[in-house]
Amino acid sequence: MRKRPSLELLGTEIKPGKGGRVMLEVAKLHTNTPIQIPVIIQHARKKGPTLLLLAGLHGDEINGTEVVRRMIKKGWNKPNHGTVICIPVFNIFGFLNHSREFPDGRDLNRSFPGTKNGSLASQFAYIFMKEIAPLVDVVIDYHTGAAQRHNYPQTRCDFRDDATKELCEVFNAPYILDSKLITKSIRHAVSKIGKQYILFEGGKSNRIDNFIVDEAIAGTKRVMTHLGIRYFEELPEQSGRVIRDSRWLRASSSGMLNLRIENGQFVEKGTILATIADPYGKFERSVKAPFEGYIFNVNEMPLVNKGDALFHLGR
Numbered sequence: 476m477r478k479r480p481s482l483e484l485l486g487t488e489i490k491p492g493k494g495g496r497v498m499l500e501v502a503k504l505h506t507n508t509p510i511q512i513p514v515i516i517q518h519a520r521k522k523g524p525t526l527l528l529l530a531g532l533h534g535d536e537i538n539g540t541e542v543v544r545r546m547i548k549k550g551w552n553k554p555n556h557g558t559v560i561c562i563p564v565f566n567i568f569g570f571l572n573h574s575r576e577f578p579d580g581r582d583l584n585r586s587f588p589g590t591k592n593g594s595l596a597s598q599f600a601y602i603f604m605k606e607i608a609p610l611v612d613v614v615i616d617y618h619t620g621a622a623q624r625h626n627y628p629q630t631r632c633d634f635r636d637d638a639t640k641e642l643c644e645v646f647n648a649p650y651i652l653d654s655k656l657i658t659k660s661i662r663h664a665v666s667k668i669g670k671q672y673i674l675f676e677g678g679k680s681n682r683i684d685n686f687i688v689d690e691a692i693a694g695t696k697r698v699m700t701h702l703g704i705r706y707f708e709e710l711p712e713q714s715g716r717v718i719r720d721s722r723w724l725r726a727s728s729s730g731m732l733n734l735r736i737e738n739g740q741f742v743e744k745g746t747i748l749a750t751i752a753d754p755y756g757k758f759e760r761s762v763k764a765p766f767e768g769y770i771f772n773v774n775e776m777p778l779v780n781k782g783d784a785l786f787h788l789g790r
Contacts, residue, residue, distance in 0.1 A: 534569015
C-alpha cells in the first residue's frame with residue numbers, strides 16, 4: 476500500500492498524521508516588525524479532500540474568527556481523512572485596527588486574484604492564490620454583516636454551480652441564498668480555479684454572537700461529515716429555506732429607526748417592519764413589507780438617513 480505523501484505549505488513539510496503551524500508573511504509594520512498570519516494545518520494519515528476554514532477576510536468580522544478558534548480549541552479540525560487548513564485571521568491589519576479594510580482603505584475581498592507588486596491587499600490576495608488556494612478542494616469562508624447590519628445565519632452560492640449548492644444544502648443554515656459571483660472577490664477567484672466555496676454570513680461586525688457561532692460550527696461539522704473528513708454525531712436538523720429572489724428595503728426618510736420585527740422571521744405583505752420618526756415629534760412613518768417573505772438582514776443603527784438599506788427581504 477502506497478504511503479500517503481506529506482503536505483508542503485509555505486516551505487514547511489507536514490507529514491501524514493501530523494499537524495503544524497506555519498506563518499504566512501506578506502508585509503511589515505512601520506517598525507519593520509513582520510506581519511505574520513498563522514496557518515494551522517492537520518494532515519490525516521488517510522486520503523481525503525482538503526478543507527480550508529477561513530475567517531477574518533474583513534478584519535472587523537469577529538464571529539468567523541471565533542468559529543475557527545473553537546474548531547481548533549476543541550480539536551474538531553483534526554481529520555480522520557484528508558486535510559484541514561485553518562486561517563482564523565486573514566486580514567491581520569484590519570483585525571488589529573478593528574477595521575473592515577486595509578490601511579490604505581482597500582477591501583481585500585475586491586482585490587483577487589491579486590498581483591505580486593500591487594497594493595498591499597492585492598499582494599495578500601496574490602500569495603493566497605499562489606500558495607494556499609491550489610492545495611484546497613473546499614473553502615468555508617465566514618463573514619458577518621458590515622457596520623450595524625445584522626445577518627441572520629445564511630450561506631450564499633451561485634445556484635448554477637450544482638456541487639457548491641449541494642454543499643450549502645448540507646451545511647443547512649437557516650437560509651440559502653442564490654448569489655452570483657462578484658468579480659475580484661475571493662469567491663470568484665477560487666471558484667474560477669475549480670474549487671467549491673461556501674460563503675457563510677451571520678451576525679454583525681465587532682461582535683461575537685454565540686447563536687451565530689453555534690450555527691456556523693454545526694454547519695461546518697455537517698460538511699466535514701459529508702466529505703468524509705471526520706464523522707460527527709448526528710446534528711440537529713432544520714428546514715433551510717432557499718431564497719431565490721430578494722430586495723433591499725430602504726429608508727424613505729431620515730430619522731430614528733424603531734424596529735418592530737425580529738431578524739429571521741417571516742412577514743406578510745403590509746407588515747410594519749419599523750417606524751422612522753424625527754426626534755421632535757413632528758412625523759412618524761411606517762416601513763412596510765412590499766411582499767411576503769423572510770427577513771434575513773436588519774440594519775440595527777438607531778439613526779438612519781434617507782436611502783439607507785434597512786431590511787433584506789427574500790422570497
